[in-house]
Amino acid sequence: MIALIDCNNFYVSCERVFNxxxxxxxxxxxxxxxxxIVARSExxxxxxxxxxxxxxxxxxxxxxxxxxxxxxxxxLYGDMSERVMNTxxxxxxxxxxxxxxxxxxxxxxxxxxxxxxxKLFEYGMQIRAKVLKWTxxxxxxxxxxxxxxxxxxxxxxxxxxxxxxxxxxxxxxEVLSDFPVEDLWxxxxxxxxxxxxxxxxxxxxxxxxxxxxxxxxxxxxxxxIVKELNGEKCLDIEQPIPRKSIGSQKSFGEPQTDxxxxxxxxxxxxxxxxxxxRNQGSVANIIGVFVATNPFNRNEPQYFKSxxxxxxxxxxxxxxxIRFGYILLKDIFKEGYRYKRVGVLLTGLDKIDKLQYNLFDxxxxxxxxxxxxxxxxxxxxxxxxILKFSAQGIEKEWKMKQEHLSEKYTTDWEGLLTINxxxxxxxxxxxxx
Numbered sequence: 001m002i003a004l005i006d007c008n009n010f011y012v013s014c015e016r017v018f019n020x021x022x023x024x025x026x027x028x029x030x031x032x033x034x035x036x037i038v039a040r041s042e043x044x045x046x047x048x049x050x051x052x053x054x055x056x057x058x059x060x061x062x063x064x065x066x067x068x069x070x071x072x073x074x075x076l077y078g079d080m081s082e083r084v085m086n087t088x089x090x091x092x093x094x095x096x097x098x099x100x101x102x103x104x105x106x107x108x109x110x111x112x113x114x115x116x117x118x119k120l121f122e123y124g125m126q127i128r129a130k131v132l133k134w135t136x137x138x139x140x141x142x143x144x145x146x147x148x149x150x151x152x153x154x155x156x157x158x159x160x161x162x163x164x165x166x167x168x169x170x171x172x173x174e175v176l177s178d179f180p181v182e183d184l185w186x187x188x189x190x191x192x193x194x195x196x197x198x199x200x201x202x203x204x205x206x207x208x209x210x211x212x213x214x215x216x217x218x219x220x221x222x223x224x225i226v227k228e229l230n231g232e233k234c235l236d237i238e239q240p241i242p243r244k245s246i247g248s249q250k251s252f253g254e255p256q257t258d259x260x261x262x263x264x265x266x267x268x269x270x271x272x273x274x275x276x277x278r279n280q281g282s283v284a285n286i287i288g289v290f291v292a293t294n295p296f297n298r299n300e301p302q303y304f305k306s307x308x309x310x311x312x313x314x315x316x317x318x319x320x321x322i323r324f325g326y327i328l329l330k331d332i333f334k335e336g337y338r339y340k341r342v343g344v345l346l347t348g349l350d351k352i353d354k355l356q357y358n359l360f361d362x363x364x365x366x367x368x369x370x371x372x373x374x375x376x377x378x379x380x381x382x383x384x385x386i387l388k389f390s391a392q393g394i395e396k397e398w399k400m401k402q403e404h405l406s407e408k409y410t411t412d413w414e415g416l417l418t419i420n421x422x423x424x425x426x427x428x429x430x431x432x433x
Contacts, residue, residue, distance in 0.1 A: 001113075001120060001143055001167075002237070003105040004150040005088055005127065007081075008138045008158065010101035011039035014080045015070055017136035018409040018417060026067040030055055033251050033401040034071055071402035079410045083135045091127055096237045104147060106237045117167040124163035138162070144172075147235040148228035151185040152176065152203065172231060176204035186225050191218060203229055242280045242349065246273045249343025253401035255294060259333050262291065262342045264393035266329055267322045269344045271389060274318040275379075277346060278372060283314035283355055285348030287321060289328035294340040303339075305332040313358045314350055317368040318375070321346070322391050342398075383412060 007013060011029040016022045026047055029039035037053045047065055049058065055069065062069055081100045089095055094106035105127075113119045124141040131139050142153025144166035152175060157164035166172050182192035184203055194217070200206050206214075207229035214222045224234040248269035256262055266289065277284060290306035307328045315321065325344060357365065378387050407415035 001107040001115060001145060002147055002150045003107055003124060003127070003141055003143045004098075004147070004154045005084075005103050005105065005131070006140045006142070006154045006158070007084060007101035008140055009039060009041050010081075010137070011072065011077055012041045013137050014077050015073070015406055017080070019406065022068060026065060027070065028062070028067060029070050029072055030404065031072060033253055034069075034403055037069075038072065069404055071405040073406050073408065075408045075411055076406065080135060080137060083410075084131055084137055084139075087131050087134050088127070090130070091123075094237050097240065104150070104237055107143070115167055117165050117171075120165045120167060121163055124165065128162050140164075142166075145231050146228035146233050148185055148225055149231065152179055152229075155179075155183060169231065172229075173204060176207055176229060177202060179203040181206055184225065184229075186221060191222070242282055242351070243276075244349055245345060245347035246276050246284075246349070247343060247345035248273050249290075249341055251341045252339070252398045255338035255340050256398055257335075257338055259329070260393075261397050262333065262339055263326060263329055263391065264396070265398040266325050266342050266344060267389060267391035267393075268396075269342070270321045270325050271318050271392060273344060273346050274316050274321050274372075275376065275384075277316035277349070278376060281352050282349045283316045283352050284311065284321070284346035285314045285350065286310050286346070287324050287328070288345040288347070289325055289332065289343070290345075291329070291332055291339050291342050293337050300338055301336070303334060303337045305334075307332050308345075310348075313361050313363070313365075314348075314355055315368075316352065317363070317365075317372060318389060320363065320368070322389060326391070385412075 012022070012027045015027065015029070022041075024043065025041070026043035026049075027041040028037045028044050028049060030036065031038045034055055036055065037049060037051065037058070040049055040051065044067060047067070049061070049067070061067075077100060084101075085095070085097050085103055088103055088105060092105045092107060092110065094109070096104040098104055107113060107120070107123070110123075113123055120143050124143055128139055128141055131137060139162070140154050140157040141163045142150045142155070142157050143164070144150040144153045149166050149172065153164040153166050156175060164175075166175055179202055181187060181195050181201055181203055182189070184206070187195070195201075195206060200209065207226055209226065211223060211226065214226050218225075227234050250265075250269070252265070256265075286308055288306060288308035290304070292304045293300065293302050295302060309324060309328060311324065329342070355365075375387060409415050409417060
């Protein structure tokens with residue numbers, strides 16, 4: 001059996017953990033530069049606010065209905081996600097982190113549960129209760145014999161108490177008979193429109209189609225989905241694999257014209273990517289840099305340029321990558337443009353134990369490795385902003401527009417919640433607490 005754990009309205013839930021005033025209020029979370037709505041509470045959904053809606057179009061509507069709009073706090077969400085996943089690891093050693101707010105758990109080796117529906121439901125409730133108690137994040141859990149069925153079960157769980165189990169063929173038929181085909185994992189808009197034209201509206205109707213018909217029209221992926229809907233396991237729990245490339249790009253809050261402002265931003269992105277390289281034990285063979293103006297502003301001249309270079313020695317040393325980033329940016333930067341973004345891509349990744357040295361290399365690689373180990377250790381202990389390269393600058397003139405940003409409650413000392421004990425004691429004595 002496989003369990004899919006799905007955090008409910010994850011971004012909003014993270015905000016509510018540290019700000020209980022947001023409970024039962026309509027809340028939306030915004031994308032980069034406060035552009036669009038990317039997460040909604042159930043209360044916001046009930047108001048008819050669509051996913052991806054531009055903030056400027058809905059600002060009056062949000063004010064009218066007293067909706068709280070918050071900037072994306074990725075630092076908080078990433079840390080809370082890690083806490084949720086670490087908690088889930090206590091229930092089974094075989095876990096696949098599918099996204100920031102979803103994970104598959106392999107329950108097949110838990111002999112004390114087996115395929116007993118009541119025990120599976122009870123175990124799901126235990127998982128749900130522990131995650132809520134330890135992190136404050138509510139989750140929905142779908143348990144079934146396959147990944148696709150567990151996805152179906154998790155959607156049912158969101159509307160029925162938090163846990164749903166599909167343990168028998170009878171359970172499967174009952175659930176799939178009224179499950180919309182467009183809500184299936186792996187069935188996009190084009191496929192769902194195609195299926196509806198052929199009068200296939202439910203997951204059960206798709207599950208009963210002949211394999212030859214499915215293979216011809218929905219390819220091998222469609223065959224796997226149909227087999228999984230019928231309880232035949234085709235998709236295993238996957239262990240994380242190293243990335244083949246690592247990149248970073250973010251739109252500026254305001255367009256920038258100064259080269260060194262762009263370089264400060266680029267150096268910060270390179271620092272972020274290099275840390276990810278070291279974390280997975282990799283080195284990059286190639287670095288690429290690009291700059292771009294705002295393509296949506298037709299009243300200004302447009303410019304986009306990128307440049308890649310093969311590194312003389314594969315590396316994950318931040319200082320060395322910043323140096324090559326500077327050279328590439330200098331080569332493609334042009335005066336007279338208002339730049340909306342700059343980005344970096346590190347590719348051609350290899351494991352560090354396969355590193356090929358260069359006879360004429362002037363950098364002391366062993367010293368660089370020790371330096372980065374100390375650098376990462378200090379930042380992990382005291383926060384990533386405690387130490388950085390001078391190329392990143394002091395003032396972040398290029399930072400994203402985040403006018404409604406909450407505190408970094410779990411990763412920044414300045415963001416820790418504070419309690420005025422004198423005021424609280426006074427309220428207690430008055431009986432108002």
